Amino acid sequence: MQAPAPPQAPPATWTRANKDSVGSTLQGPRVWFTAAEGMLTEVFYPRIDIPQLKLLNFIIADDAGFWCELGGMDGHVIEEPMVGVPALIVRHRHPRFEFTLKICPDPARDVILIDAHLEGDPTLRPYAYALPRVGENAEHNQAAIGQSANLRALLAWQGPFGLALMAAHEGEDGWRRLSVGHLEASDLASDFRRHGRMTWTYDQAGPGQVVLGGELPRRVTLALGFCTSAQSAATLAHSALVDPFDDAWDTHIRQWRSWLAQIIPPEGMAPRLWAQLLRSAMVLKTHKDHTFTGAMVASLSTPWGHVSTQRGGYHLVWARDLVESAGAFFALALPGEAHEVLRYLIATQQPDGHWHQNQWLGGKPYWSGIQLDEVGFPVLLAAKLAACDALGGTPVLPMIRAALRFLLLEGPVSPQDRWEEDPGLNAFTLAVIIAALVEGAAFLDQQTRDFVLGLADEWNACIEDWLYVSGTAIAARIGVHGYYVRIAPPEVLDDHAALAMPLPIRNRADGAAPPAADQVALDFLQLVRFGLRRADDVRIRDTLKVADALLKVDTPCGPVWHRYTGDGYGEHADGTPYDGTGIGRGWPLLTGERGHYALAAGEDAQPYLEAMDAMAGRGGLLPEQVWDTDPIPALGLFPGRPTGSVQPLVWAHGEFIKLAYSQAAGHAIDRPEGVWQRYGGKVPRRPFCSWNPRHPHHRLPQGLMLRLVLPAPALVHFGYDDWHTPTDVLARDCGLDVWYVDLPTADLAVGQRIVFTFQWQRDGRWEGRDYALTVVPAAPDAQD
Known part of the structure; x- marks a missing residue:
């Protein structure tokens, strides 16, 4: 059944910028994660400049009307498995429960793994929901419920990118109920806000800002896979769930510990x-x-x-x-x-x-x-x-x-x-x-x-x-x-x-x-x-x-x-x-x-x-x-x-x-x-006064030679005051295809002018304007 969309889509924003953690593998897999406010936030694939997910959050609820969203909730603490290792342990503490998340990338695949464990009141159950931002335009995402062998998958895709969220517990499918929807209309969080529990079970959504969600057991491992299609992403996610979470966790820590050493x-x-x-x-x-x-x-x-x-x-x-x-x-x-x-x-x-x-x-x-x-x-x-x-x-x-x-x-x-x-x-x-x-x-x-x-x-x-x-x-x-x-x-x-x-x-x-x-x-x-x-x-x-x-x-x-x-x-x-x-x-x-x-x-x-x-x-x-x-x-x-x-x-x-x-x-x-x-920290003496047509100026400190710096070979035609004693000189290449002419100006008195123009040699075109610099008193010596 198709999930209803909102009359007007909300702005496609991101999550808060002040992250608590960032992470990736050292090399190989092409996936990067961030975490903030106790939840997984933007995830990037297949390059570090392409975000594909806005967030993955959890809801803890019972059947009597109690529920709470964990992202942004006070009372969570974060821990490092080892200083400097980009993996994360988040402990959400509430009078009725403690919910622990362990987050790390799979060292072998384009997958983010999350091990989740709910303890406390036995009437409570966890729910997960994810906001994909697959591809370039969030408003064009598609979502559906799919299957990979014996595990169900929440899928999202757009163009050449696909995402799959899967869950497993002791080798079995970890999802209880599943639903996909549209943000602020038919998503899991909106369902809880309206009904106090999960009531919707849509199996298709989009195009639009889609949301993936579902009910989970109290102990579960989630795999968030990325690839060139949703089904390919599901294959990667399923592969990552075959081995115990601790294997990936320990390998990731060991590799980073070796690099930090x-x-x-x-x-x-x-x-x-x-x-x-x-x-x-x-x-x-x-x-x-x-x-x-x-x-x-x-x-x-x-x-x-x-x-x-x-x-x-x-x-x-x-x-x-x-x-x-x-x-x-x-x-x-x-x-x-x-x-x-x-x-x-x-x-x-x-x-x-x-x-x-x-x-x-x-x-x-x-x-x-x-x-x-x-x-x-x-x-x-x-x-x-x-x-x-x-x-x-x-x-x-x-x-x-x-x-x-x-x-x-x-x-x-x-x-x-x-x-x-x-x-x-x-x-x-x-x-x-x-x-x-x-x-x-x-x-x-x-x-x-x-x-x-x-x-x-x-x-x-x-x-x-x-x-x-x-x-x-x-x-x-x-x-x-x-x-x-x-x-x-x-x-x-x-x-x-x-x-x-x-x-x-x-x-x-x-x-x-x-x-x-x-x-x-x-x-x-x-x-x-x-x-x-x-x-x-x-x-x-x-x-x-x-x-x-x-x-x-x-x-x-x-x-x-x-x-x-x-x-x-x-x-x-x-x-x-x-x-x-x-x-x-x-x-x-x-x-x-x-x-x-x-x-x-x-x-x-x-x-x-x-x-x-x-x-x-x-x-x-x-x-x-x-x-x-x-x-x-x-x-x-x-x-x-x-x-x-x-x-x-x-x-x-x-x-x-x-x-x-x-x-x-x-x-x-x-x-x-x-x-x-x-x-050595000292001001050098000024060797000359440079000038170039990119930033022309009109003042020449007394006593300095004038060096013209030009972008191409040129014939420089110059004279003094009102073009007295006009002279032509060819610019020389400094060796970088930067051309220059040193004009004899060191003996000019204050108030005198040097005037010049030039002909570009590659096309024979004259500059079409005259430039003039007036000699002014030299600035005080800047040296100590």
């Missing part, structure tokens, strides 16, 4: 922090795909998933997060894991040298922005592997050359900062791309290397001219001379006064657009971490005072920092979820970054490690954000504890790992050594 604790690490480090290593490993080797998603979670219908969530690949995680594998002395990441990045680099803002595992972009730090990070990864003699035979030069060319032609202005919002110049991004130029130059011939290093030196020398502001009301209030701003608009290349321009904060409902000079972030700390500035540089110390005054929140778990002033990415003041606007909350990730600065300043990083650990959720997973103001108990929001944004954030776990090993080493272990050797 490779990890050596940092010297002197406290047991609690060592446990968190093992969990963090597991989180990184669990978020790797088993088809696209080396690919990792940012999280097996969707921000504020219980109100979100978006498909992407955080189960997408960001090149930045990927390399940050690879750095954590280096810290764990697992360079082979990092090498897999590099190979994946080489395969997904775009022809012009950049990587997508984020993407599905196969390389299809999700968002289309460009962030220059995501172009620089893969170069740093290749350089790190080379420094460790861990590249093997992997050819990295084509990737490095393409990435460097993109940086040279597009930098120093990034279309987006690392928080994926504004175009301009940002300290974190500049630190990464300058470091990439320096580290990547080591792979090049001498002539090309000198050219690339020259641009790196120039951009490094200009950081203060672009990003440092003094004499503001903020500086006066806090008692400092000046500070680095969060981001400078592109116009700052032409005029430092552009820092007074309003800069809209995109995720604020009030449309706030304070001047760039009034916006502060912790991004400047990357200048110290990567060796471009010293920790005791007065500008760094003053900016830290400003950042601590404006961004730091002391919570019962320890200090935490906001991303930047005015951030709107977080819950609203009343605790309701972010909906495109909100109020940014504290990020444990930034506590780790602050801890890395403490090391550079000769301080102890231990308090920052302890704070990050204290901010972890109940299963030890680190969240993206924590609540940072008065508690709202009704919404589960408490100071220093996870909010409704993503948990776990893989990047945060990677930062914890790196901080732990950096603490033992006495310095940031991801500091690029070539950068440190070249700069």
Whole structure:
């Protein structure tokens, strides 16, 4: 009998984002699970970016009208079979019963196994219901009751994907009564809400948001199988139920225990922090795909998933997060894991040298922005592997050359900062791309290397001219001379006064657009971490005072920092979820970054490690954000504890790992050594003034040569003032298909101009406009 559908389908949302557990096998089977609120939540198959199930929950009921849903019910506890092993024990406790779930993936099949045991009042029975999200569109799912040999199956399918939920007890069919239905119309939970017991027994449902459900014995093993059809999924699920659950459980634990045994604790690490480090290593490993080797998603979670219908969530690949995680594998002395990441990045680099803002595992972009730090990070990864003699035979030069060319032609202005919002110049991004130029130059011939290093030196020398502001009301209030701003608009290349321009904060409902000079972030700390500035540089110390005054929140778990002033990415003041606007909350990730600065300043990083650990959720997973103001108990929001944004954030776990090993080493272990050797934290002298048509500017500091950086061969026609003494010169290739001309401007006086245009040699086309730069007084020497 066909189950009735609702007049209007409810929104196809996900479950809550703050997970208690995530899990997968080490390799082989292609299934990943999450758990939250005491139940199984999103399950992914056959790739880590394709969720196929929203949740699997249980109801405990008798025949007298008592019933309760377990997911979200107070009174459950979660346990690990062993620290760092991605398997889960959940104990639901109620005055009338205790219901225990053991959840793990089958080590040999694309199946999730759940062993369930109800104890207590003998009149009670368990019921299970599952919400499939098979295939691309939840509204097109189909469901039915099927059969596999002597076991019945609850089936769901759409297109090339199928799911089967089966149950067994001592080799016999575990299901008592079965039913399929439509969400909020004819599903098992709606049946109980309406009748206080199970009354419906539909055998077909869909298309729509279908629900699978049925009655179970008090002791049962469930198998949730996935394959290319529902019947194939049933065959896998049935196969998994043939052997005892404990066999799969023990094998899974043994395999993970062997992998974790490779990890050596940092010297002197406290047991609690060592446990968190093992969990963090597991989180990184669990978020790797088993088809696209080396690919990792940012999280097996969707921000504020219980109100979100978006498909992407955080189960997408960001090149930045990927390399940050690879750095954590280096810290764990697992360079082979990092090498897999590099190979994946080489395969997904775009022809012009950049990587997508984020993407599905196969390389299809999700968002289309460009962030220059995501172009620089893969170069740093290749350089790190080379420094460790861990590249093997992997050819990295084509990737490095393409990435460097993109940086040279597009930098120093990034279309987006690392928080994926504004175009301009940002300290974190500049630190990464300058470091990439320096580290990547080591792979090049001498002539090309000198050219690339020259641009790196120039951009490094200009950081203060672009990003440092003094004499503001903020500086006066806090008692400092000046500070680095969060981001400078592109116009700052032409005029430092552009820092007074309003800069809209995109995720604020009030449309706030304070001047760039009034916006502060912790991004400047990357200048110290990567060796471009010293920790005791007065500008760094003053900016830290400003950042601590404006961004730091002391919570019962320890200090935490906001991303930047005015951030709107977080819950609203009343605790309701972010909906495109909100109020940014504290990020444990930034506590780790602050801890890395403490090391550079000769301080102890231990308090920052302890704070990050204290901010972890109940299963030890680190969240993206924590609540940072008065508690709202009704919404589960408490100071220093996870909010409704993503948990776990893989990047945060990677930062914890790196901080732990950096603490033992006495310095940031991801500091690029070539950068440190070249700069040692000191500002280099500016070798010239560069110009390119991508970011044209009109001011030339007195005493500097002008270097034109062009994307193609060109004849440059230039003169002085009103085209006096016109001259033609051909651009030269630096060796990366980046062309340049050095114009003699060092002897020009303040007020003089150099004018130029060019003819593109590949098609003979003239640029069609004249450019002019006016000589201005040189900026004060930024060196200490």
